[in-house]
Amino acid sequence: MIRIYDTLTNSNKDFQTVSGGKDVKMYSCGLTVQDSPHIGHMRALITADIVRRVLIKEGYDVFSVYNFTDIDDKLIEKMKNGEDYRILAQRNIDEFMKYMKIMNVLDFNVYPRATNHIQEIIELIDSLLKKGFAYESEGDVYFRVSKFKDYGKLSGKNTKDLIEGKRVEINENKESPLDFVLWKSAKDKEPYWHSPFGKGRPGWHIECSAMSIKYLGETFDIHTGGEDLIFPHHENEIAQSECSTGKQFAKFWVHNGMVNLKGEKMSKSIGNVFKAKDILSKWHPNVVRLYLLKTQYRKSIEFSEERLDEAQSAHSRMRNALNGEKKNADKDFYFEKFSDALRDDFNTPQAIGYIFDAVNEINQNSPDSPQIRSEILKMLDILGFKNEEATKQSHDAELIELLMDVREDARKDKNYRLSDKIRDRLKDMKVILSDSKEGVKWKTED
RNA sequence: GGCGGUAUAGCCAAGUGGUAAGGCGACGGUCUGCAAAACCGUUAUUCUCCAGUUCAAAUCUGGAUGCCGCCUCCA
Incomplete structure (x- = not known):
């Protein structure tokens, strides 16, 4: 039996699948691809990797989804530098996939992108509108938080405290400051898609609901992501999804901790990030x-x-x-x-x-x-x-062993100048020799 | 201010009622031509603090304090 800490209940729970069988459906919140991946993203990725590896080891059949949010405000902001958001997004996705391979992360089954699921997103928004969980205002569509009585169940927040918190933005188009945008009308020169609500783009959160429901069903087993996504992102995903389907969304919520730098969260907005690229080069x-x-x-x-x-x-x-x-x-x-x-x-x-x-x-x-x-x-x-065993059987192995052989002869002749030279030069090439009772051994340095 | 998490050796980090895993580092020794690796020994009588429950607490309860995350885009 696997025990998993579930953010929804703030407790360890025995893992049981929705189906009752051995198949597990899992969704991992991936990147908003405005920037190249950093070590914090790697941590979230490795967490999702370990969850799947352990499940597989325990005999489960895991179907996993990792999403890319490839349209959002930040991406549009970056277009001011003259680069199309699609090019930028693709470049960051390519880079992410590259480091994911290097890190030996298991492939996910699907890597959906928000911009490829506009139709599903529109349908989801439409169903929320029809059921009264959403409303249109000045070309935008908002989620009506007051209609969902469970709002706050994941993050442990209540709507009263949220309203009293001074950080909620004032927006005259909203009925309540807590309402969040499902569809955002396009301003001048912004990318847009046609929809029954007008030209615009999806708000953040709705893409994850649409894509997870599409690939995993209305209720699925595990949802993972960084703990900084608990509110508002995952809270809002629950609201949208459960109001649309009338069913529980994800059964287990798995959230990984942050990577800090000097005691402070590493984040794109603070700018204190260490990129995956730089770390993996070292x-x-x-x-x-x-x-x-x-x-x-x-x-x-x-x-x-x-x-x-x-x-x-x-x-x-x-x-x-x-x-x-x-x-x-x-x-x-x-x-x-x-x-x-x-x-x-x-x-x-x-x-x-x-x-x-x-x-x-x-x-x-x-x-x-x-x-x-x-x-x-x-x-x-x-x-x-x-x-890394494979490394040792590589093309260079025979040459290294030849040099070791020569070095042994030199040592027998007490020609330590030569033997040390061979050892030192190999060390420069990251091949480490060590003399042990069982003979000379070699290994490569990381 | 609200919600959640966390506090264990020089550093990192497991341990949720039965008497402190593991890693890194440091010091002394063994081995070696010299190294490296490895081995042996030493490195928390004690788990932020205070009170309580218990035969028994790092582990449970109450309180205090510090740190972190979220409440705004974020993995």
Whole structure:
């Protein structure tokens, strides 16, 4: 049984599928593609990845959707720089897909985009209008929050407090300051689509309702995203969807914590972002993954180069232990505990702790080392680490072994000037030699 | 001000009633031509603070304080 912390109930719940069977439908809130992805996006992505990997490991059949919101105010704002929003969106999507591959994230089944679902969005708005949950005003269409009595159930907010909060924007077109826009009329030179409500574009939130219902059904199992989306984004998705369908929207709401920089949330608007591109040019994807998984997904993480370097050291320790004979395990001592940890709300830090317990047993020259190595490989695979064994069989391996052979001859002749030169030069090329009792070993540096 | 979360060693981080996992770092030792890796040992009598429940609390209850997120676009 998998336990998942659900934001809707603020509690851990046993996971059960809507269907009662083994098929899981999951929606992950992706990017608004106004900018290139940063480490915070990577965290949300890795969270969605781990959720799916654990479900799959537990025998579930997961159908997952990752969306791109490719039209919004920020994107239009950026058009002032002379670039069409479609080009900009495509570039950021391409970049995202590239880093997703590099990070070894499982493919999602569908990657829908808002602009490809205008028809579905219009139909959804139309049904809300017909049922009285929405109204037209000056070419815009708004959701009538007062009509949905459950409004605030996800974020724990109540409408009275929200109105009293001084941050709600004043907009004369709205009946209430809490109402949010479903369809936004197009101003001069803005991109637009035709609709029964006039020329315009979808508001933020409605695309996710339309696309999740289309691909996953009116009620689905899991909805994931960053915790900063709880309000208003996910709250509004619930309002739109449940008012339209009359059914519960998502059963489990999974929200990941923020990546902070100097104690403050990393965000596009503050401008304190570390891009995925820059991080992955400096650290191996497995190291980045370890850095992210070393903290439970719901906690905030402090971003710093030191944290990444620390993950790199820990990662090397893990890899070093894998050097050696492997044999498929007939016992699963660590693996069982590891699995228990993951079933408990995806407790990756604890699961990783068990991997290091296994590493330590190998390093103490346990007779079971070959089996434990296989067990570790299995665990790393479930956590989505790329298997680096393949690297060792690469084209360069034979040349490296030749140089090692020459170095051994030099060492036998006590020609340490030459032997150290070979070792140093290989090190410059990120190939590390180490002399051990079992002979000389080599590995590549991350 | 409201809602939610969180507070554990030098740093990071698990642990939700039975006596503090794991990682990084540091120090001492072993091994080595020298390194690297690895091993052995040391590094929280104690979990923000106060009060309470209990045979037993980091874990439960009440209160205080700090930090973070949301209440405005955000993963």
